[in-house]
Amino acid sequence: MDGADRPAEDSWSAVQVAGWDRPALVASGIEFAGSRLDTVDLSDSRLSRLALVDCELTASNLANLEARESSMLRVTVRRCRLTGLVWTAGILRDVRFEDCRADLVSLRFARLERVRFVRCVLTEGDFQGVRGDSVAFVDCDLGHAEFSQAHFERSEIRHCGLEGLSGVQGLRGMSLLPVDLVALAAALASELGVRTLED
Secondary structure, eight states, X not given: OOGGGSOSSOEEESOEEESOBOTTOEXXXXXXXSOEEESOBOTTOEEETOEEEEEEXXXXXXXXXXXXXXXXXEEEEESOBOTTOBOTTOEEEEEEEESXXXXXXXXXXXXXXXXXXXXXXXXXXXXXXXXXXXXXXXXXXXXXXXXXXXXXXXXXXXXXXXXXXXXGGGGTTEEEOHHHHHHTHHHHHHHHTOOOOOO
């Protein structure tokens, strides 16, 4: 598919897209349904109301993409660069992220339902105000991530890096492995104003 031959605002269904380079694209209402997107570059783009439905996104670059009020429904995202992705006030439902670099990602005030992050770098991620149901973080780096005002139900953290995590109260509703709870101790102590004594 040649993006140069298409209008900026469009809808595609059941297509396979490879090597589609549209960095710094500005548009609204773009939708992909039942499609596979490989090595797509939408970095530094501004796409409001972007919709991905029943899609696979692989080895693509969405760094610094602003996709406000957008949605992913039944999507798998693998080996993608998502650094600085802004998906505020959006919806992620039945989505799986695998082996993605997503440091500085912002999901502020997004709704997450049945979302799984596996082996993802999420350092300094912004999850403020997230409403999450059945969300899992597995083997991820959540160092210095922000969870204030978040609320989770039926969610879990397993074998994750949690150094410097903020907004610990926003993890209410999460289940953690004992090893992860120990890793979270410093952040809990900091928020509670508890100091550590030396023997």
